[in-house]
Amino acid sequence: MSSSQPRPPSQPASASFLNGLLAAFKSVFFYVLLGNYIGISALAYEFGFSLTWMVFCTVLIWAAPAQVILISTLTTATLLEVALAVGLSSARFLPMVAALIPTLKAEHTRQTHLLLPSHLTAISVWVEGMRMLPQLPREQRISFYNGLGTGLLSAAVLGSLIGYALAARLPPVLATTLLFFTPMAILMSSARNNQTLIDRLAFGLGLVVGPLLAAQKVKLDLMWTGFIAGTAAYAVHRLREAMR
Amino acid sequence: MSFAMEPYLALLLIGFLPSEAWRWLGMLVGRGLDENSEIILWVRAVATALVAAVVARITLFPPGALAAVPVEVRLAALGLGFLAFVIFRRSAFAGVIVGEAVLIGGAAALAQ
Structure with missing residues (x-):
């Protein structure tokens, strides 16, 4: 081997x-x-x-x-x-x-x-x-x-x-x-x-979106938070790249 | 049939399997991803946001007896702990010690 x-x-x-x-x-x-x-x-x-x-x-x-x-x-x-x-x-x-x-x-x-x-x-x-x-x-x-x-x-x-x-x-x-x-x-x-914009944004948004969804008693709230906040952070990153 | 089941069998079937299956799925998904691809940036952002949501959830909707500690004390512990972390040159040790001290102090003061 x-x-x-x-x-x-x-x-x-x-x-x-x-x-x-x-x-x-x-x-x-x-x-x-x-x-x-x-x-x-x-x-x-x-x-x-x-x-x-x-x-x-x-x-x-x-x-x-x-x-x-x-x-x-x-x-x-x-x-x-x-x-x-x-x-x-x-x-x-x-x-x-x-x-x-x-x-x-x-x-x-x-x-x-x-x-x-x-x-x-x-x-x-x-x-x-x-x-x-x-x-x-x-x-x-x-x-x-x-x-x-x-x-x-x-x-x-x-x-x-x-x-x-x-x-x-x-x-x-x-x-x-x-x-x-x-x-x-x-x-x-x-x-x-979290040193990059996308990571920081994802973490910050997750802190906010998480409790909002949990308070609404949304099923799978953690997964939805990851999906929504993560995608939003990624979208901001793409926008910034596109504007350069 | 709830607790009649062997505790170790229960551990395997309704503890280990439903939890571990997600790790196996993650392996299958991750195998096909390129480290420098755009999609991995998105997957990492999703994972990071999820981790943040876990922090928020344990603070605002805590498990078990932690709920007996008022939410103001829990938030103060997290906030002051983070402040200590920033002041003490980003030392997680300092932040955790200060946060835990605030939590224990606050809970003890209110219990009297």
Whole structure:
């Protein structure tokens, strides 16, 4: 396999993976996810799920909003309702992964090598990855992203363990506010990431259109917000290009 | 039949599958896109707007017990946290710490 490659990678995949792990530990999201998952697992404890279940839930779903929905509705709603709510909340992964793949893959990347990075994609990993990947040689990107995702996912697992250890003793106010770590970190990291007009506009419009649609109880409000605000931002970008 | 189902089977069928399917679809869509194409700019704008909508939704329509913290406190936490982020040379750490302090302080003060 190595003989067919035109040029050897400048560093082995394990080194890129390690760099990704280190980037995860340096990211604000590592600590934010730790706090956030302490909050979520306190919720799971309250609803009577075991620690093992909570760890599987985190590793398999790896999406905080979907996990909160699953944990808090599994005991009360019908299975179809729960599946639908989980599916709607995770629809954001479609455009996120679609935008990630072209940055991630090299010329001869196999489809199967994209499965793990796709699974590891969560907002935190995506936001950090989209900023860091373009600075890396193409052949290192998948291993780096896998390291980054594994590092951030391990923060969530660690948070789940701590959450169960503390659950009975955690003051409710603290458990509650831990859930708020995530939106704050997303807001700030995105502000740091979004350097182009189109990205800034898309983010700003999303902040405004999102609540408007949610207040109207529009079905699939997140998807519609992405579509409307994203398309508007893109249209402004095209207009500006045309006027140059 | 709601909770009679094995919790792990439920996790796989109504937790993992409905969520993971979107990642698989994203893979299929993304495979055909060129990094320097116009359409990828649009897809990225859609994804970015979606991420913003998640922030707005958790702040204004929060999950679980977070709803017990008044919306004014939640908005103040987000706003002051962002201000700290800007003041402290775009440090996300500073912003998150200040925002969380405002949220805990505000919630505790109102709980009394």
